[in-house]
Amino acid sequence: FRLPEKVNRDGFMGPAPEEWPTEPLAYVTWYTRFTTSPHNDTGMYRIQPAKDSKGLALGSIIPLTNIRQTCMLTPSKTTWDSAWNTENILDKCDSFFVNNLQSKYSYQTIY
Numbered sequence: 001f002r003l004p005e006k007v008n009r010d011g012f013m014g015p016a017p018e019e020w021p022t023e024p025l026a027y028v029t030w031y032t033r034f035t036t037s038p039h040n041d042t043g044m045y046r047i048q049p050a051k052d053s054k055g056l057a058l059g060s061i062i063p064l065t066n067i068r069q070t071c072m073l074t075p076s077k078t079t080w081d082s083a084w085n086t087e088n089i090l091d092k093c094d095s096f097f098v099n100n101l102q103s104k105y106s107y108q109t110i111y
Contacts, residue, residue, distance in 0.1 A: 001025055024064040029057060029090065034098070039076070044097035046076050049090075072099040 003020045006013050034045035050058040073096040075089065084092055 001027075021063065025061050026064045026067060027059060027061055028067075029059045031096075039097065042097055044074070044100060046095055046097055047073075048095045072102040073097070074099050 002022070002024055003016060005016055007016050030050040031047040032050050034047060038045050052058055073090070075084070075093045076095045076097045077093065081092065
């Protein structure tokens with residue numbers, strides 16, 4: 001996303017603050033570091049959403065150019081919750097495997 005070039009200030013449209021970034025931005029949800037060793041059965045590392053001291057998920061808005069690679073997260077649960085779907089699984093599931101088998105590139109760079 002991009003921040004608007006014009007903003008509403010007290011009912012009047014005006015230019016956005018000069019210090020606002022003009023490049024494309026992305027919202028990123030942060031996760032914990034990899035566990036010390038991969039899971040025995042999958043060979044994948046487990047991560048969890050990072051949380052602050054109040055238990056709230058950590059996230060940031062960063063320049064899109066800071067993103068170097070995507071990764072595929074797979075729920076690390078033995079049972080599938082029927083309430084999970086593509087729109088809520090990142091919020092509902094509390095731990096994931098980082099899938100290093102998604103592509104040759106991810107296999108070589110994630111680990």
